[in-house]
Amino acid sequence: MHGAMSTILSIANLSKTYASGLTALNNVSLDIRKGEIFALLGPNGAGKTTLIGIACGIVTPSGGSVTADGHDVVRDYRAARAKIGLVPQELSTDAFETVQATVRLSRGLFGRPPDPARIEQVLRDLSLWDKRNDQIKTLSGGMKRRVMIAKALSHEPQILFLDEPTAGVDVELRRDMWGLVRRLRDSGVTVILTTHYIDEAEEMADRIGVINKGSLILVEEKAALMKKLGRKQLTLHLQQALPAVPAELGGWNLQLRSAGEELEYSFDAAAEDTGVPALLKRLGELGIGFKDLNTRQSSLEEIFVGLVSARAGAGA
């Protein structure tokens, strides 16, 4: 399905070196498809926020280009920026303004005429309507985060950047945010989010990009990534504890856990021959019985840590 989607944001050979000499982005190229939720993962300082900053016009690139719906974000910045909404990581709000006034300002800044009905709709969608006349300083952190989303949505963007949208918010609000993001995607908005929470990407994203030290390590469909890089663990709960992995089982990647009572086998879930049937057969031949067994797939977090570690090892 995604193959038929057109590109709405195109990043080509993007680089950024700050005056301090720090290279935040190194020749990054990436196409974001219209209507998808794209999660950009990476450790602190990987270049995620710089990438968003350049796309939104806050950071000047050192090289390369970004186009939003075909409009270059530097040369044709008016048309490009009008398509983009940004919810930054920091809770930057004008504390003394009312919720409604600050959202109205955002809509005007993006060249949209006043539209009280639209503002009301956005505030209602984010459960802010009752707070519309409250000063922002009186709101909780979660409510302030909603205000920032309302500001970003006030001009009806086609592309929405969410930079760490659920950092520091409670579980209930996180679930609300996820629901909101899905509704936005369903309404045709393309969402690009950065997150530290792997489960967030796993829960919501259609595609995932991993960035580390300014370079894009991979871009993959989430499901394909899970399938391709996901490892599975088979855990056998033994009838009798083993002091060590028998030499006869040396052909399998086995480890003993729980004082020898559990035997864990790691294997590639996507492989033609997982080795599981042969292992079970061999255990029977050796008279090693088990009471129970279970399998577990690697989480996206484990995949991510593995990728970043492998990269760090290769670079060392």
Place this chain on the structure above:
Amino acid sequence: MSGRAFNRHGVRAIYRFEMARFRRTLWQSVATPVITTSLYFVVFGAAIGSRMTQVQGVPYGAFIVPGLVMLSLFTQSILNASFGIHFPKFIGTIYEILSAPISPLEIVLGYVGAAATKSVMLGLTILATAALFVPLHILHPGWMVGFLVLTAASFSLFGFIIGIWAQNFEQMQVIPMLIITPLTFLGGTFYSIDMLPPFWRTVTLFNPLVYLISGFRWSFYGASDVGVRVSLAMTLGFLLVCLAVVAWIFRTGYRLKN
């Protein structure tokens, strides 16, 4: 919004937002300068002025009115405009201005337009206050409004530059307090520079504020320390220099972008 269209909604949004802030702090914004000006009239106009002869053919109390209006106009224009742009920088909401489809000119129009509007309103309020103390006669009302608006716009633009340049609120106060106020006092607010010895008169002519105060005073009484054309040229020149600096700031992203 089409690709190259003037973002009038953006300009209007900034202008209205800034004016709303002004209304919220109306008491501080208006009362302080009015009270200060009234005190100047009591001290210089009534107490000291009653013992002085006329200056340039104008009673002393009336003579100082244009200078006092300019004194408030300079400092308030700078403070209003510098705070207007520095506050979003300080609290981080500047990201929205920088990521919006709005040109540097439009940003300046919104912020500087609002700051200049406040300053003009303030200038007119001070004039009304002055009228309570001395009989006011404005010989060239058109020129008076022209100088008032031009000066408010120029110094608001200057304040906008200071607001971007300043890295904290203390720095923002430095130029109005340490440079503008002394230059205004030494620029003929309370006297005609003809009253100075020749050497100091020559030195004073290097003070750009002399020309602005002199031009504004001419619009009231038809008498000035320097020619009105020179005053107008200096005011416009200052405006153009400020515009050039603002253009450079936005082109380079100086203290705005990383």
